[in-house]
Amino acid sequence: MAAAVAAHVHDGDTVVIEGFTHLICFAAGHEIIRQRRRDLTLARLTPDLIYDQMIAAGCAKKLVFSWAGNPGVGSLHAFRRAAEGKGPPLELEEYSHFGMVARFQAGAARLPFWTLRDYAGTDLPRVNAAIRSVTCPYTGETLATVPALNPDVTIVHAQRADAAGNTQIWGLVGVQKEAAFASSRVIVVVEELVDTAVIRADPNRTLIPGIAVSAVVVEPWGAHPSYAQGFYDRDNDFYVRWEGISRDPARLEAYLEEFVYGVPDRAAYLARHPGLTGRLRARTQVCAGVNYGF
Amino acid sequence: MAAAVAAHVHDGDTVVIEGFTHLICFAAGHEIIRQRRRDLTLARLTPDLIYDQMIAAGCAKKLVFSWAGNPGVGSLHAFRRAAEGKGPPLELEEYSHFGMVARFQAGAARLPFWTLRDYAGTDLPRVNAAIRSVTCPYTGETLATVPALNPDVTIVHAQRADAAGNTQIWGLVGVQKEAAFASSRVIVVVEELVDTAVIRADPNRTLIPGIAVSAVVVEPWGAHPSYAQGFYDRDNDFYVRWEGISRDPARLEAYLEEFVYGVPDRAAYLARHPGLTGRLRARTQVCAGVNYGF
Amino acid sequence: MATVAARELRDGEVVFVGIGLPNLACNLARATHAPNLVLIYESGAVGAVPERLPVSIGDPALVTGSLMVCGMADVFQCFLQNGRIEVGFLGGAQVDRWGNINTTVIGDYAHPKVRLPGSGGATEIAAHARRTLVMAKLDPRAFPEQVDFLTSPGHRCRGVPRRELGLPGAGPVKVITDKAVLEADPRSGELMLTAVYPGVTPDEVRAGVGWPLMARTTLLGVAPPDGRDLRLLREVLDPKKLFLK
């Protein structure tokens, strides 16, 4: 992980760590904090706890997002302090989920913009000049547009990939495919490195092809406190605790000291969470395979 | 099948029987011929043998397509006779594969058009006024557009679905998802009707949700001479024989008499092909399942 | 509130579900009069049958045993923008006289008093769901005459009637509060009081609304949840009282 981040994440980059609730790569975010990257433009639909931590750690110059809360709990307080002028300044560029998804789709298709039926009557275009419109060459109607988002680097956490980066994900897939294809560089972080034969046995499961991947990192439990379907459950208790931690800058700093700066890697992070793996390890519910014969 | 076609396919409809080489529902095409539907606008990327047969049978008023050949063999001669003025007239609307895919994407998203970087320098826009352009509201560059395609009815062949129409496909998936979502009515034809529990055991395999499906028809071998991954191989010998059959209108008519008009349904069609199932049945190569537990 | 919302759902409908009370309402409806309700979550889970109360909209329990999992591009393009969502749930810090919702900022956008999470999928749900149900507790600050920021369009946006905005959906048909139900006046689109909970007076409702709230001439009474509903909510659906207060 350290080598992949050092090689592919640079100061000033636009960085995307995607994953909608599922497969959010906290391990990569923590390594970026440890390597003290600066002036990053952080983009993802839901900044979640990981971007709140990166904002608190001073990595971020700008945030591009569509929903900045602690899902089911409350606020991201480092983000709120910045947005409410009570913390270090943070530039904000804001869309709706559909708008962010559309930006990644345009990026993946290497088109300069994407068209959607959205934003009529809302104040969003008033505060974001990048939300524009286009006239349909057939019906003459006006439709909304968003610009392509092409990150410098996208980090995708996945259940498994082979050494070449052919990546398989099941459960919620969010916008990981679009973000990966939109990005100049892609780091895939997996729970399990598998032989190419495992990938080739079920090619319809492959979401991201190796030709789009710059580096593969094997990091079991790398998504905690987010989850990995079939591997471990979401650590909802920690999401609840984050409310109190992030509300108090001193406690947040102490958290980063203990669990990010204070550990060299993910293994050490896990060692500081006794009982974690036992508490969250997924039970087994394996589906049947399908026949690829002919 | 007879009831589904009677209920959902009407004279004058725009009909899509999709499937790129894989899962082309010949059984539905034959039933449409038997029920003597007329003035249909037939749309798909590759008309293939099934539309050649429907053109010869007089079902089609218009063809919307991007590649009208007999894959790996040669011509679709009923189509060629019509296009070369040697047969009954047939209106043609022609795109490239990308253009047709984009038309289905726009239809599925219920947008009036789709944007693509294509057609510069070619003669296609000269002969198809529906290929137009739009100016990017960000870069000012000119990009090509195609209009949405929203069929009256789309027929999708699949390996399996439950009674509610939740449909799972593996192997080549072509544009079936987009065509189904773009369509007012959808008929799903399956090799195997399965319990909903089978679908729910592996939800990432579901390509088309039941809420988008109007009717489910169980028709084993319904895609022959096309194929169904994991069920039966493509009947390449028949594709080769079609060259000779379709080249001679009398032989083509005789073929339709024997294998379409001359049989009441797919079972009878199969009965007229002794040894077929033994020759083409797929060997077993089942992949492993994945863990959906948490 | 969950019970009242559940009653609004018809069996077989396709519902775009949010977390919290909407999720409780949908699962209550599924457990009672609407077993064939199709629950779709913006995370991509279609036909979810959560075996535990999902704490987040992307809970793994929404995936396991669902009918389909699709990418978010499909959720927004093929389901929502396609017009396949019959009911959408919305909530927010502010709901105004016209049913517009604010989930972005309290105060000025550039210098907010309170920074809220933002739109998420709410903007497009408000635009595309055939009809939306809004759930919010009465409070004059939560029901201002005009939202500070218009995140999700209601029936009249900054003076422009919804029909002139070309929004496909019908907008918020009902606003379900903790004391009463408000509905949009068919002509003006202005929210009016149409039904009250048992023992609630119109003046108590008006005290929780920041504009002179009109009332329908004959107010309906909202029946309280019956024993079965309460048992389901308290013992089965939310035993830990995560969302039931």
Place this chain on the structure above:
Amino acid sequence: MATVAARELRDGEVVFVGIGLPNLACNLARATHAPNLVLIYESGAVGAVPERLPVSIGDPALVTGSLMVCGMADVFQCFLQNGRIEVGFLGGAQVDRWGNINTTVIGDYAHPKVRLPGSGGATEIAAHARRTLVMAKLDPRAFPEQVDFLTSPGHRCRGVPRRELGLPGAGPVKVITDKAVLEADPRSGELMLTAVYPGVTPDEVRAGVGWPLMARTTLLGVAPPDGRDLRLLREVLDPKKLFLK
């Protein structure tokens, strides 16, 4: 021709494969100097390792054991338009002086002498592949001065230079025929003779081309396939001689 085309492929390249000779060329390259070639078929099979010679571009043998199967929307948007395809193969009934290709009609579009299949994916491959290789047998009718219908853009389209058309790819870098190899003049984009097969004279090549074909001053010789290549082609890759004539 398959051997000559195979030599154009570098190990590890991402190739958009057509059926017939291009498929033979790719699999020959995979079996010899380019084991890590990534074969992508427009049908959606990525990293295919066909255990039998595919008769169609959607052959099930392209799926079984492939690295990835994706929808055609992804093939054209995320792979081709995205710029990830390094080499694309094209062929057609007509190839003209500027490397433009016609696979649509011979004669007038409205009243064609011969109706051909049409573009398929050729139009976008010609636009987006970083470079394309054209394979066609020499014949004055197959190599006219100008194509009857311009399906796939070459280096100069109806008088407009490729660079002015904003096409991302470099276009046809080589036209591989049964007697010689033609390449585009770097300045004008006009096809010129650059290499001949053993025993072939420039005049024989000119006899198969419908315009005054220019030749590079020093012509290269095309080495014939060696024994291993011939054995692979005839005994392993196309034993039934489906595509080898």
